[in-house]
Amino acid sequence: MKIMQTVAAANGLSLQASERPTPTPGPDEVLIRVHAAGIITAELDWQPTTHKADGSPRSNAIPTHEFSGDIAACGEGVKSFTEGQAIYGMNDWYQEGALAEFTVAPATSIALRPKSLSYEQAATVPIGALTAWQALTTHGHLQPQQRVLIHGGAGGVGFFAVQFAKSLGAYVIATASADTIPFVKSLGADQILDYRATRFDQELRDIDLVVDTVGGETLARSWNVLRSGGRVVTAASDIPDDAPHKIKDAFFLVQPDGKQLSEIAGLLDAGKLRTFVKAIVPLQDAEQAYNQSISSALRYGKTVVALAP
Structure with missing residues (x-):
């Protein structure tokens, strides 16, 4: 072959x-x-x-x-x-x-x-949708009416996370580049920040969950916006060995799951996911x-x- x-x-x-x-x-x-x-x-x-x-x-x-x-x-x-x-x-x-x-x-x-x-x-x-779903539910425990911040809302994980979070009844905030803001808005995001023009940690507070797909400084600053008891989860792949314990605890690796993929297929066929x-x-x-x-x-x-x- x-x-x-x-x-x-x-x-x-x-x-x-x-x-x-x-x-x-x-x-x-x-x-x-x-x-x-x-x-x-x-x-x-x-x-x-x-x-x-x-x-x-x-x-x-x-x-x-x-x-x-x-x-x-x-x-x-x-x-x-x-x-x-x-x-x-x-x-x-x-x-x-x-x-x-x-x-x-x-x-x-x-x-x-x-x-x-x-x-x-x-x-x-498969990978983007499973990562987004597991970040929001398995690891993030997102509930209706909670405020979620999704870094990289136009990315391969982010655009699924925005759609899933909205369907779960959350208030969805996303970061994106200026030219992709209309796209992320079309997915259902309630608020979008241009990451080049705005420091999200100076604009936001009382976030229940941060879903990070970017890593680096963006991940390090994400704890600044959480409410007491809020959570950060990250699927970024550049976690260094000497990273702080809280960053290592926030990291997860997507798990293959045929049953979840069957459910996701149903959402796609019903027009509830793009x-x-x-x-x-x-x-x-x-x-x-x-x-x-x-x-x-x-x-x-x-x-x-x-x-x-």
């Missing part, structure tokens, strides 16, 4: 076309013929891309861990899916990813593809998606690699 794999380059990792044997699904796994894969541009710098789960070095990883496609085969014990079904989902960061004609994932990490979405649209959903494709590129141009050299009419949404018609 055709793949794109990481290789060492002068300025970090780059991608190289190669070929590998088609993998075989193990017990409780499915083999997926990949139609489209969603890109997270920072993934080439992440620890699971360069190291194995035991901490030893990893080379020639196949990146991209959210996808849509068709089930090509089911491993032993899989009873919830059958060959030929259209699905979407994600797999573990340490597994080989979806910049390949085929990938393997646990059956519990996928769901039937939303009927209203194309394969390319569906590939933009997703956005920024650009679509073929497999051979995947590196351009990572270095963000692809021109696009949209300033928001996720870039997708298309592997099959």
